[in-house]
Amino acid sequence: MTHVTIPHPAGHLKTVEQRLLWLSHWMIHNANHLRDNPDGIKVGGHQASSASMVSILTALYFSTLRPGDRVAVKPHASPLFHAMHYLMGNLDRDAMERFRGYGGVQSYPSRTKDKDDVDFSTGSVGFGAAITVFSSIVQDFISAKPWGGKPEGRMISLIGDAELDEGNVYEALQEGWKHGLRNCWWVVDYNRQSLDGIVQEGLWERIEKIFEAFGWRVVKVKYGALQRAAFNEPGGDRLKQWIDDCPNQLYSALTYMGGATWRARLMDALGDQGDVSKLIASRSDDELAALMEGLGGNCVETMAETFAAIDDDMPTCFLAYTVKGWGTPIAGHKDNHGGLMTVAQMAEWQEHMGIPHGAEWDRFAGVEDEAGFRAFLDAVPFFAAGSRRYSDRRIEVPSIETPGDRVIASQLAFGKIMDALGRSDSGLAERIMTLSPDVTGTTSLGPWVNRRKLFARRELADVFRAERIPSTAKWDFLPEGQHVELGIAENNLFTALGAAGLSHALFGRRVFPIGTLYDPFVCRGLDALIYACYQDARFMVVGTPSGVALAPEGGAHQSIGTPLVGMSQDGLAAFEPAFADELAIIMEWAFDYMQRDGKADLDERTWLRDETGGSVYLRLSTAPLEQPQREVNERFREHVIAGAYWMREPGPNCEAVIVYQGVVAPEAIRAAGILGECRRDIGVLAVTSADRLNAGWTAAQRVRSRGVKDAASHIERLLQDLPAHCRIVTVIDGHPATLAWVGSVHGHRTIPLGVEHFGQTGTIADLRRHFEIDAQAIVDRVNGLTAGRPGYIRVVS
Known part of the structure; x- marks a missing residue:
């Protein structure tokens, strides 16, 4: 050179x-x-x-x-x-x-x-x-x-x-x-x-x-600069034309071979015993190579x-x-x-x-x-300011109340919580940025958007409102708007969440990005989700509707593997609450968790690294559930966040425990009632986060291997009093591997139920029966029954 x-x-x-x-x-x-x-x-x-x-x-x-x-x-x-x-x-x-x-x-x-x-x-x-x-x-x-x-x-x-x-x-x-x-x-x-x-x-x-x-x-x-100067020499226009016409492969090959080869090829192609030849001959091989390259x-x-x-x-x-x-x-x-x-x-x-x-x-x-x-x-300006990793103050998280409906789906509960935040004047509410890839209304963000408007740098009125056409959506675009409406591209959603989730570090101003999408399409944007988490961006993503509960829409809109995505993704705390009070607790915790930036010290209660903070994934459903009437005390809150609590605590001679996550809660509870008539001390464990349960369990095992003999994770403490003969049945509206590991905690025989194949259309009851995640299937597995019962449908790959 x-x-x-x-x-x-x-x-x-x-x-x-x-x-x-x-x-x-x-x-x-x-x-x-x-x-x-x-x-x-x-x-x-x-x-x-x-x-x-x-x-x-x-x-x-x-x-x-x-x-x-x-x-x-x-x-x-x-x-x-x-x-x-x-x-x-x-x-x-x-x-x-x-x-x-x-x-x-x-x-x-x-x-x-x-x-x-x-x-x-x-x-x-x-x-x-x-x-x-x-x-x-x-x-x-x-x-x-x-x-x-x-x-x-x-x-x-x-x-x-x-x-x-x-x-x-x-x-x-x-x-x-x-x-x-x-x-x-x-x-x-x-x-x-x-x-x-x-x-x-x-x-x-x-x-x-x-x-x-x-x-x-x-x-x-x-x-x-060398080329532009050469083009101004006599014959330079022909050299410029040759460069423009030269195929990419040939240009690369000549570059590799060097100045002598450049000279031979250029003289062969352009040599005219005049201006062009003189231009080429006036340069040494090294100078000619420097010119052409x-x-x-x-x-x-x-x-x-x-x-x-x-x-x-x-x-x-x-x-x-x-x-x-x-x-x-x-x-x-x-x-x-x-x-x-x-x-x-x-x-x-x-x-x-x-x-x-x-x-x-x-x-x-x-x-x-x-x-x-x-x-x-x-004196270089870019480096003169030193480190450019900014930060922002912690925003106080107000108490999030549980919607009071007697029967409600977790997706609708999310919408009502967001609507309540939209009606408030809290510092948290003004910092929320919501995003959705063309599914704003169908993921229950509509009321929030109506109150907080859509973001645009220039104001754009809602023509339907101006023309007095009735609509539930009041879509005004304003600079002060807080919802960013995206097209149907999940990669864009997760990339935008990643960018917004770094706002405190990039711009010194914290926002709370909340993105909603249909849960089946989490996988469509999975690479972008992984990328956002690798940035240590802080956001909340809500996948809803999820699972076969979206029964009439068929297999294309029924998510199966997303609970496993939630478990495996670093930097993302995954939850699947069944009930509105669980969701309210999780969201209140999540807004604080998204702001944490502490050391990776382990919490000796859960053995999770919660002080580092991270992003949060909520897998929600459109299936309405009757809500339990119960006291929400500090112990209940801790257990919901840690990943599980006893919906029905087992007795000392427990023969079976039903472990469920998410919207199949009624099936688990109904099965426990049936089993309670003929079996002793049946327990029901409500899992809100298989992700956090599993992470705490594996972390506690590592800690014990390093000499901390009394280290016990949340799931280990919950199951520690179960007798050895107790049988565990796990059930989820998703892949059964999500909970199949639970039996390994203390060595109990475990029968995992879930969804392993593409779904089909039907009612929710049809599909739960088809995939054997209904109450009768749970009862039969506890009782050791196999195919042959009336109404039993064998699922074939």
């Missing part, structure tokens, strides 16, 4: 670029070739993907950004990001040396696991782009509120061109258009190479048209000038042409995505980069004017 002298301050940018290029590649080389590797497998690290992004990242962070801006860095540019913070003195050498190792910096930027200042975690490609769209919308939501202040940062995503294959990207673009997106930049590293090869010709045209269709400005950054995205001067030219809030896509592996011996090779420089290549490249042996980790190795360079770094 030929070094080009650029006048100050661009000269310092060039120095930064070269420092980041070296440090990122050395960190990867160290992890793969120098560090002990007991596993004997490749560590990896994406040298080529870092190289293609280095000029873009340098220009952005060291010339353009201000502290209020937030950036989602391309996953495969993680080494560059860490090298940048190391250069700035924000990351120690030990973390760099342990890149992709235990205790070191992460493979992909992680705001929860990395030590440096990561704004957004990336890794699941496409979501780093989408979250910037929704963060911009959240910023506008906060700015429009009296309590919000006026944050006006740009939400920026650095993405690889292959990320644009992800469908969620286009879902996010459409949602951004609908909400008048602004202050959002996407910078596409258009290196035209992906993991498996070279991207198709003409992709840039498709990208340009798509972004323009959604109201974005598209800035194509194709030519670097000096695309706009690999020119830090060009990128800095391009970014600086944008002074408005219009959403902008920068299509920056780059060479994958730019400036390294593996530049252009179609296998370089996961490829690494060999030891020999690295040794030769080290000499080329001017890095003395023994100074590989030196932050300023090879820098001639170190004092001037340090002064430049100290």
Whole structure:
């Protein structure tokens, strides 16, 4: 690579670029070739993907950004990001040396696991782009509120061109258009190479048209400073045309082969014994390679000038042409995505980069004017403010009252609780942001929205109301509105929840995001849900209706595996309350839990890490249940939150315990009544959270293995007095594995009932009988009966 002298301050940018290029590649080389590797497998690290992004990242962070801006860095540019913070003195050498190792910096930027200042975690490609769209919308939501202040940062995503294959990207673009997106930049590293090869010709045209269709400005950054200067020379127009016409694969191949090959090919294609030949001949092989590989995205001067030219809030896509592996011996090779420089290549490249042996980790190795360079770094605006992890005060959570209905479904109870919050003037209520993917009314958010209105940056009246057409929905769009209506895209819902759930850290203002969707479609947005939890975003998601209780709609709208999702998902406390009083207790606790940010100390009552806080998932139902009339005391509250309580406490000679979760409560209670006529001391255990019960149990076992002999979890204490002969039947309107583990707590024989196959249409009674989760099935299993009873339906896969 030929070094080009650029006048100050661009000269310092060039120095930064070269420092980041070296440090990122050395960190990867160290992890793969120098560090002990007991596993004997490749560590990896994406040298080529870092190289293609280095000029873009340098220009952005060291010339353009201000502290209020937030950036989602391309996953495969993680080494560059860490090298940048190391250069700035924000990351120690030990973390760099342990890149992709235990205790070191992460493979992909992680705001929860990395030590440096990561704004957004990336890794699941496409979501780093989408979250910037929704963060911009959240910023506008906060700015429009009296309590919000006026944050006006740009939400920026650095993405690889292959990320644009992800469908969620286009879902996010459409949602951004609908909400008048602004202050959002996407910078596409258009290196035209992906993991498996070279991207198709003409992709840039498709990208340009798509972004323009959604109201974005598209800035194509194709030519670097060297190229633009060459184009102004005699014959330069023909060179420019050749570059424009050259297929992606050929351009990559010529880049890999180097200056002599460039010369031969260009002379063969363009040589005219005149101006063009002179233009080519006037450059050495190294200079010619630098010219041809000096695309706009690999020119830090060009990128800095391009970014600086944008002074408005219009959403902008920068299509920056780059060479994958730019400036390294593996530049252009179609296998370089996961490829690494060999030891020999690295040794030769080290000499080329001017890095003395023994100074590989030196932050300023090879820098001639170190004092001037340090002064430049100290003055970079983006880093001058220090840490950009904000926080906000804790919001007091008022008491949440239980709806007084004698018969009510948990979904309707949720709607009434939200309506009551909407009627209040609490500080909590003003900070709630609700979101729903086109199912606002059918998930019981309608009354809340009628009171608190829909959010839009500009007021939009409800035409139906203006025309005096009767409707239960009063849909006024106002800046002070608190509901964000989304299109039918669950990925967008969870990505928006992730963005809103970081508002306290990103903008210093806390909101309480509550998203509702049909429970079967939690799985449709599961990747985005996992992504949101990995960010440590704080939100409440309500999946409703759930299970086969949505009987008339058939298997497509009947969720089976979502309770297992709730159990397995880190950062998400999953509940499935049957009754309204349970729901009120859980929601009151959840609003506090979403604000916690304490240490991971274990609660010795439950052995859960509740002080760390997290997000909450509620699985609710449309099936109306008769509500129990009971005292809600502190002990009851504790047990509901811990995950279970005795609905019917077993006697000393208990023969059977029915353990249920959720809407099948009446079946369990009815079965207990039938069994009580012929069996002794029947118990009914109401589970509100299999997730928390199981987590507490496994945590207590770990603690006991470390010497705390008397550690006992909530479920262990609840079941400890059951006689050995007691039989347990578990039942849930979902997958039976959710509760099947309960018998292992103390070694009781357990018969798990639940739903394992796609449902069909019918009444609730029809389907419960079909799946054997009705009262009669529970009784038969306790009594040891098998198929053959009247009305027994055998379920066949």
